[in-house]
Amino acid sequence: xxxxxxxxxxxxxxxxxxxxxxxxxxxxxxxxxxxxxxxxxxxxxxxxxxxxxxxxxxxxxxxxxxxxxxxxxxxxxxxxxxxxxxxxxxxxxxxxxxxxxxxxxxxxxxxxxxxxxxxxxxxxxxxxxxxxxxxxxxxxxxxxxxxxxxxxxxxxxxxxxxxxxxxxxxxxxxxxxxxxxxxxxxxxxxxxxxxxxxxxxxxxxxxxxxxxxxxxxxxxxxxxxxxxxxxxxxxxxxxxxxxxxxxxxxxxxxxxxxxxxxxxxxxxxxxxxxxxxxxxxxxxxxxxxxxxxxxxxxxxxxxxxxxxxxxxxxxxxxxxxxxxxxxxxxxxxxxxxxxxxxxxxxxxxxxxxxxxxxxxxxxxxxxxxxxxxxxxxxxxxxxxxxxxxxxxxxxxxxxxxxxxxxxxxxxxxxxxxxxxxxxxxxxxxxxxxxxxxxxxxxxxxxxxxxxxxxxxxxxxxxxxxxxxxxxxxxxxxxxxxxxxxxxxxxxxxxxxxxxxxxxxxxxxxxxxxxxxxxxxxxxxxxxxxxxxxxxxxxxxxxxxxxxxxxxxxxxxxxxxxxxxxxxxxxxxxxxxxxxxxxxxxxxxxxxxxxxxxxxxxxxxxxxxxxxxxxxxx
Amino acid sequence: xxxxxxxxxxxxxxxxxxxxxxxxxxxxxxxxxxxxxxxxxxxxxxxxxxxxxxxxxxxxxxxxxxxxxxxxxxxxxxxxxxxxxxxxxxxxxxxxxxxxxxxxxxxxxxxxxxxxxxxxxxxxxxxxxxxxxxxxxxxxxxxxxxxxxxxxxxxxxxxxxxxxxxxxxxxxxxxxxxxxxxxxxxxxxxxxxxxxxxxxxxxxxxxxxxxxxxxxxxxxxxxxxxxxxxxxxxxxxxxxxxxxxxxxxxxxxxxxxxxxxxxxxxxxxxxxxxxxxxxxxxxx
Numbered sequence: 001x002x003x004x005x006x007x008x009x010x011x012x013x014x015x016x017x018x019x020x021x022x023x024x025x026x027x028x029x030x031x032x033x034x035x036x037x038x039x040x041x042x043x044x045x046x047x048x049x050x051x052x053x054x055x056x057x058x059x060x061x062x063x064x065x066x067x068x069x070x071x072x073x074x075x076x077x078x079x080x081x082x083x084x085x086x087x088x089x090x091x092x093x094x095x096x097x098x099x100x101x102x103x104x105x106x107x108x109x110x111x112x113x114x115x116x117x118x119x120x121x122x123x124x125x126x127x128x129x130x131x132x133x134x135x136x137x138x139x140x141x142x143x144x145x146x147x148x149x150x151x152x153x154x155x156x157x158x159x160x161x162x163x164x165x166x167x168x169x170x171x172x173x174x175x176x177x178x179x180x181x182x183x184x185x186x187x188x189x190x191x192x193x194x195x196x197x198x199x200x201x202x203x204x205x206x207x208x209x210x211x212x213x214x215x216x217x218x219x220x221x222x223x224x225x226x227x228x229x230x231x232x233x234x235x236x237x238x239x240x241x242x243x244x245x246x247x248x249x250x251x252x253x254x255x256x257x258x259x260x261x262x263x264x265x266x267x268x269x270x271x272x273x274x275x276x277x278x279x280x281x282x283x284x285x286x287x288x289x290x291x292x293x294x295x296x297x298x299x300x301x302x303x304x305x306x307x308x309x310x311x312x313x314x315x316x317x318x319x320x321x322x323x324x325x326x327x328x329x330x331x332x333x334x335x336x337x338x339x340x341x342x343x344x345x346x347x348x349x350x351x352x353x354x355x356x357x358x359x360x361x362x363x364x365x366x367x368x369x370x371x372x373x374x375x376x377x378x379x380x381x382x383x384x385x386x387x388x389x390x391x392x393x394x395x396x397x398x399x400x401x402x403x404x405x406x407x408x409x410x411x412x413x414x415x416x417x418x419x420x421x422x423x424x425x426x427x428x429x430x431x432x433x434x435x436x437x438x439x440x441x442x443x444x445x446x447x448x449x450x451x452x453x454x455x456x457x458x459x460x461x462x463x464x465x466x467x468x469x470x471x472x473x474x475x476x477x478x479x480x481x482x483x484x485x486x487x488x489x490x491x492x493x494x495x496x497x498x499x500x501x502x503x504x505x506x507x508x509x510x511x512x513x514x515x516x517x518x519x520x521x522x523x524x525x526x527x528x529x530x531x532x533x534x535x536x537x538x539x540x541x542x543x544x545x546x547x548x549x550x551x552x553x554x555x556x557x558x559x560x561x562x563x564x565x566x567x568x569x570x571x572x573x574x575x576x577x578x579x580x581x582x583x584x585x586x587x588x589x590x591x592x593x594x595x596x597x598x599x600x601x602x603x604x605x606x607x608x609x610x611x612x613x614x615x616x617x
Numbered sequence: 618x619x620x621x622x623x624x625x626x627x628x629x630x631x632x633x634x635x636x637x638x639x640x641x642x643x644x645x646x647x648x649x650x651x652x653x654x655x656x657x658x659x660x661x662x663x664x665x666x667x668x669x670x671x672x673x674x675x676x677x678x679x680x681x682x683x684x685x686x687x688x689x690x691x692x693x694x695x696x697x698x699x700x701x702x703x704x705x706x707x708x709x710x711x712x713x714x715x716x717x718x719x720x721x722x723x724x725x726x727x728x729x730x731x732x733x734x735x736x737x738x739x740x741x742x743x744x745x746x747x748x749x750x751x752x753x754x755x756x757x758x759x760x761x762x763x764x765x766x767x768x769x770x771x772x773x774x775x776x777x778x779x780x781x782x783x784x785x786x787x788x789x790x791x792x793x794x795x796x797x798x799x800x801x802x803x804x805x806x807x808x809x810x811x812x813x814x815x816x817x818x819x820x821x822x823x824x825x826x827x828x829x830x831x832x833x834x835x836x837x838x839x840x841x842x843x844x845x846x847x848x849x850x851x852x853x854x855x856x857x858x859x860x861x862x863x864x865x866x867x868x869x870x871x872x873x874x875x876x877x878x879x880x881x882x883x884x885x886x887x888x889x890x891x892x893x894x895x896x897x898x899x900x901x
Binding site: 137138140141207208209211213215216219303304309310313343344345346347348349350352372373374375376377378379380382383386387390391393394397398400401404405407408409410411412413414422425426429433436437440441442443444445446448449450513514515517518519520521522523524569598599600601 | 631658659660666669670673674677681684685688691692695696699700701707708709710711712713714715716719720723724727728731734735738739741742743747748749750751752753754755756757802806807808810812814815817818819820821823824825826827828829830841843844845846847848849850851852853854
């Protein structure tokens with residue numbers, strides 16, 4: 001009862017709604033019923049923007065984010081509510097326990113992943129027929145836009161959110177993140193953003209897809225503001241998440257944990273965080289300018305008024321290309337983290353693997369204009385961007401060779417997480433090699449903006465990120481929840497998903513080469529067979545996700561078979577702790593003497609012998 | 618990778634097996650891909666630019682085939698040979714942490730492939746522009762006399778303007794065969810992209826920007842035109858069909874269109890690089 005009345009999700013929602021109306025009212029007070037010059041829509045842009053800003057601020061106050069600074073300002077001792085160690089209520093409010101935030105992220109990101117997936121189902125329903133319209137053209141574009149934006153925005157935190165927050169302090173032998181309140185803030189900002197993006201449907205949706213190109217974004221309905229606010233909130237959340245990760249890993253490593261002893265997953269998190277911190281602010285700036293164009297009548301991106309639509313395209317892709325590696329790099333790291341456990345061999349070529357991750361991270365800032373090969377900008381720079389884009393396949397190849405050589409002469413166990421990791425090699429090989437066609441200017445002329453590029457990035461992001469996301473779930477959720485996931489259902493889920501995924505996206509390479517542009521509501525009748533095949537496969541793919549959800553709920557709610565502390569016989573430190581991990585992780589801070597990959601080297605099961613973990617002494 | 622660190626002497630030479638299987642498979646697959654699959658990849662041979670792209674695609678997929686074969690052979694072999702027997706005790710594999718020769722070969726070979734692909738792509742690009750939009754100052758300009766055609770995109774249709782025929786404007790694209798054509802692509806509102814699929818031409822249409830692409834047509838045929846950049850509500854319906862016709866037929870078509878166009882021609886400039894509808898209108 002005390003929790004119900006205190007600062008929690010409920011008060012957050014109530015104050016969020018109050019703040020929304022306060023902003024709405026204030027905007028109308030300032031600007032009258034409509035400041036819109038064009039006045040063909042009776043909503044004024046400013047009111048939508050201020051309403052959502054007020055809503056977000058109210059939501060955060062309601063969750064209790066101002067309690068700590070206010071208590072400090074007034075000289076009171078801060079409330080200890082956010083440090084509570086017991087009870088289910090922790091999961092529905094501001095909590096600074098990194099393990100609670102990790103599980104909040106897992107559920108929150110999972111919910112929005114499913115919403116994004118449902119939008120994909122609607123897209124495929126529309127594309128069953130070349131001419132018959134299930135949705136009006138505007139609704140269809142909004143569905144496409146929500147699908148793309150939701151996936152690209154939410155899944156940036158898809159692995160760093162749940163598994164980064166949960167595991168990084170444990171893997172480096174710490175008890176918390178460097179900035180626990182900021183850690184909680186990143187999660188709640190993301191959730192507020194997700195809801196805002198969904199409410200775009202009440203304001204006419206947005207027609208631009210996830211890229212939000214100007215000047216189309218200036219023409220669009222007020223629903224566009226929801227897109228802008230969503231992506232800006234994601235950008236803020238991403239920047240803070242990255243800063244927090246870097247600060248934690250740099251400053252809070254336990255004694256003995258030198259840079260060359262870090263688990264490779266930690267390196268993946270560092271390289272991703274660098275991208276987040278450097279790339280996301282560019283996105284926030286670009287969206288801020290677009291928002292000013294829409295509300296304050298500036299003209300950053302309106303060519304007829306002296307602006308430049310190329311400016312938006314450049315700013316967007318300066319963020320946008322690192323963004324796709326923000327999605328892909330955690331996947332690389334999870335594959336390399338899980339393979340040694342199930343091949344019973346040390347990670348092969350540790351330094352090569354690390355330089356691969358950092359190399360991709362660095363190079364990804366120098367390739368963005370390959371999205372603009374035919375845009376008519378900088379014709380003479382195209383050979384450079386072609387070269388830099390193809391160059392990035394070299395550090396990506398490091399991940400392949402390190403993974404492959406880790407399997408070599410190992411003792412491979414085909415567990416569910418291992419199957420998902422092995423599928424990564426297949427998917428990312430196809431995704432990567434199709435990327436060679438897109439990076440090559442002559443070939444890109446045909447494939448650019450077609451279903452070929454759409455199939456390419458679905459192979460890299462679904463095949464690279466979502467598959468490893470599931471690998472991480474099957475691998476670490478027993479540790480996070482203390483309950484086993486059903487192995488047999490997991491294997492059915494894997495094969496179901498792997499086959500339907502390939503059956504969905506492989507034909508789309510052909511559709512693109514046969515001349516089908518992206519984001520169309522209609523297409524040539526000659527492509528109907530391919531599209532119907534893809535749609536049916538996509539429905540199977542969607543059903544496999546439902547099957548996973550069934551397994552997840554069945555295992556964690558109904559079966560509830562306690563997970564052993566170390567079901568995979570891993571040498572990494574998190575598996576030496578009880579499942580689930582106790583509140584302050586370690587009773588004594590551990591001392592590291594090697595990396596966690598000593599399979600076949602040290603006799604003991606634990607690579608980190610010193611510092612008895614909590615619950616063991 | 619080598620068998621020198623094998624704990625038991627009975628281990629077969631895995632590396633040799635994989636390499637032999639890879640070479641055999643590559644020797645079979647690569648010529649098949651180069652001869653049959655490569656030339657079948659669109660956009661085909663409807664224009665010089667399209668042929669260049671198909672050649673480029675053929676070269677790339679031929680180079681990529683041995684890589685695919687290597688991973689295929691490796692994974693089939695490794696996943697079947699190195700598996701833990703069901704029910705057997707959990708034992709660790711050999712602690713192989715590094716092998717400098719393998720690292721050196723992998724990095725070196727991938728660098729050579731990357732350098733070759735980038736060099737070859739640049740060569741193909743500079744030959745004739747590869748059909749892509751090059752902006753107002755193109756770097757790859759094919760030599761010879763050119764027929765200028767301006768493509769004006771707007772929500773949600775293309776208009777074609779022939780500056781050398783008095784600024785003749787039509788809603789259908791008709792171009793002569795075996796002719797070098799200089800396309801000037803621009804837009805009136807949002808960003809569009811002019812995609813003449815079978816001709817291998819794609820150039821974004823940005824408002825106020827003259828995006829030049831070159832096209833050398835071959836024989837008469839029809840071709841599909843799509844907008845390839847999301848441009849708002851009816852983006853999906855922004856398509857039409859163009860025609861490549863013999864020179865004589867083209868001249869006759871121009872005469873006929875000019876007669877239709879005569880009444881408005883006196884008000885139109887011969888050439889337009891900028892043109893905005895005023896005031897800027899909202900749209901879906």
